[in-house]
Structure formats: C-alpha cells, structure tokens
Amino acid sequence: MNLTACGKTDQGLVRANNEDNFYLDEKMGLLVVADGMGGHASGEKASGLAVSLIRDYFQGPQKIIGSPDPSFSEATNRLGCAIRLANQAVYEVAQSSPQFKGMGTTIVAVLLTGRKLSIAHIGDSRAYLIRAGSIDQLTDDHSMVQEQVKRNLITQEEADRSEMKNILTKALGIQPEIEADLDELTVMDGDILLLCTDGFSNMVTDDDALDMISSAQNGSAACESMIDAANRNGGKDNITVVIGYVWKEKWYSALMKFMEFFRR
C-alpha cells in the first residue's frame, strides 16, 4: 500500500505562538503530529523535539530497545520504541534547565507497513480513519474527561462540553518513562487517515471534517478548508491537520503513465 500525505499547521486566532508540530514521510509511511505545552517557548521546543526525534529514529537503524510487546507487530513495536526514546530525551531536556521545566507534548503517530497500520499516541491529539463515507476515531484521548467517560462517571456529551477538556492524564516528556497506547489496523485501498491536534477537534465536529475531506479536490485543499473552518469557529488554539491517502498501485498504472507520456 502507498501513502500520499499532506499537512498544515496554523497558529489560530488567539495564541501568541504555534506550539504544534508535524512531520510526514510518504515513503516510510510515517505521519506524526504533536501539540506542545509549557510556559514561554518551551511548548514549541517540546513538540519540535519529539517530532524530530521520531523522524531521526526512523531514518536510523530503527533498533528496538527494551522488550517488545509480543501482541503487536515489529513495526508497531518500533513506533512505540521511537516514542519511548523521544520521551526520555524531552524529559532530560526539561530537567536540564528551569526555563524548560514542566514542558511536554502530546503525540500521535501512524506507520504504514504493507497493509498494516500501526497507531501510537499519548495525550489528546487524535487519529481518525475515513472509510466508505464514515469517520471513526482510532485513538482514545488521555484526558481527565475521557477517563471519566471511560468509567461511566459522565457522558460523552458532557465531556464534549466540559471546561476541563484541557487537562491531560498523560503527556510525553513529563516523566522519565512512558508507554504510548498502541493499536493496529488493516488498511484498504481508498482509506483516508486524519491526524489532528485538539485545536482542530475541539473546534470542528467529526462529521464536518468528513464533509470537508470528501468534498475537497486534493489533500492540500482539504487541509486548507479544515484550518479555515477551525478558525471560523473561534480558532482558540493552534490548529494542525495531517491527511494521509492510502492507495494501491493498480496493475494498469504503468500503462497509464506510459500513455500520459505520449499525450504531452
């Protein structure tokens, strides 16, 4: 399976700086989105650091450090390991200077290997799957309200309206060791993946996101209209969206390219 991806980040209308970061590698099949937090510029630093460490991990020998989880594939374990290492490094930087103390970041990353999609996340940045005209969230937020929903203390509707949505139960870089939530999915030709930060998911409903993605001409137009929509609805936080299109090389695609060549 192949992946074509496109991403965009925007400061939003309220924040003085952009603490979101993202990274795309179509060849590797890797998409990463991070939403930093912390005073001054440290949020930016945390998310930027985490994203570049994950990128570097996949550009290196991708050694799995620590004991792999046998219930997941090797690729998924690699993704989990990349996040574990990124956490250590961000935590160390945070401890090294009072200026960076308390900084952290959310992370959501997907890795496509053949037909298998590995999904990993910490915090409230999300991954969605769009298939056959419906949109499904693939990650469960690590937020206080979501923990309450899980324990049936409040309903999903109450959670969506809650003022406490911004309080996370897990973040990358604030403790020496952390494990990301891992998951796997079999992808199909035509699947679309959406990764976003809470600056998007809090401003735009899932169904509106689905409409925008399915009606857009291409990835960059979809990203553009999604960011505009989040800003129209308030733009209260930094907004980042990454869209990945999963597609299969058709047996006649070489022929098409050949014809295309002569048509020019």
Added chain:
Amino acid sequence: MAKVLLKYKEAAVKEIALDKESTTIGRKPDNDIVIDNQAVSGHHASITMEGDRLVLEDLGSLNGTFVNGQKISKTELFNGDVILIGVHTLNVTSEKNRSQETKGFAVRGRSMDETMVIAPDDQKKIIAAADKNLPEPLGGFVVLEGSTQQKEYELKERVSAIGKEDGSAIKLKGLFAPKLAAMVNRRKEGYFITPAGGKELKVNGKIIDRRCDLKDGDLVEVAGLKLQFYLKE
C-alpha cells in the same frame, strides 16, 4: 490589609485575608489556601510578607504560577494583580499599586484553556481511586451461511471490514460479491456495525441504514452471508 479573592471561572469562591507572614497555596489540605483541582500541585505557591512587600513565589509547581498572564517564579504583588493557578484565579487587593511604568505589561495570552497535565503520581491516585477499569470487549462472528475462508472470525481491530476488497477482515468470495458491504467497529462500550457501499444490511431480520450496536447472539445478514455475533466474557 491585603487580601486575595479566589475565583473559579469568574465565580468568586472565597476571600482570604493575607494576615500571616506566609500564606501557602496548593492542593494538599495543609495549605492555607486549598485549591482542590488536579492541575494544582500539592504545594503550589506561597505569598509572603517581606516588610511592606507582598511576594508571590512558585514552589516548583508542575503547571506553573502566572501573574497577569506571565509565568513567574518569584515576583512582588500589587493591587489589582491577577494570579492564575491551574484553572483558578486569585485577584489581589492591597494598598500598594503598581507604578505606572510597569503597569499593563503582559496581556500575552496564557488563557484558562491552555493545555495542562496532571502530575504522574496524582494520576495514579485518580486511576486507583475510581478503578473499575472495564476490560475491553472482545467478540466476533460465526458464519452460519455463505462461503467464507473461515468458519469463525474474531474481530480485534478497531475497524474491520466485510467485503471482497483486500484487507477485509471477513473476505467475501465470488464474482458478484461487493467490494465493501459493511464495517464493524470495536469500542470500549462494545461493537457496532454500519452498512457500506449501499449494500443491504439486516440485523435480526431488520434492515438498518445507520450504525447499529451489536449484542451477543445478534444475527447479521449481508451480501449473501448469515453471521452470528458473539461476545466473549
């Protein structure tokens, strides 16, 4: 005498006179001002009198202490200053006004909805406190009628497809089989099924056109298949 007004989301919670040499603020009950919120550290900050000066100091809190929107570690407080701790604010009333030059700094935006994280040890406590951690449901289908590769399918993934398309969990065979007939989602609350590709989907004999929650023993008919849903304990 100087005092602070503790507010939560614009609503005043209580007024506290700063009559002691040192007033501590934090989540633990041994503080002078207790703010019971997970975004507040156990011993978060303190306000001390140094002569005629009122000094606010952050005691190494996780989410920080802010005065008029700026993160501080130690600073003098003046009349009208607003302290932000977690999601609570403390409005300062004192005799001393901020001199003109320094007034009006920092409107730069630390707002109430900025992302924060709970300290890891607190988090363990919260989870332990309310721990009726639900095991994730695990279920699948037994094939009653129709030709499929297996007799039984356990659906572990969050989204599984039924269809001829490669990557389907329940793969249909035959020339006229639809590429995609239905999708099954697995959630903490349970499983549900959604029709796809305009194919007719029946659950317990009834045609459904939107998502439908699956219960143990439900009969699903789609694309010439008859399946029975099961849930494991």
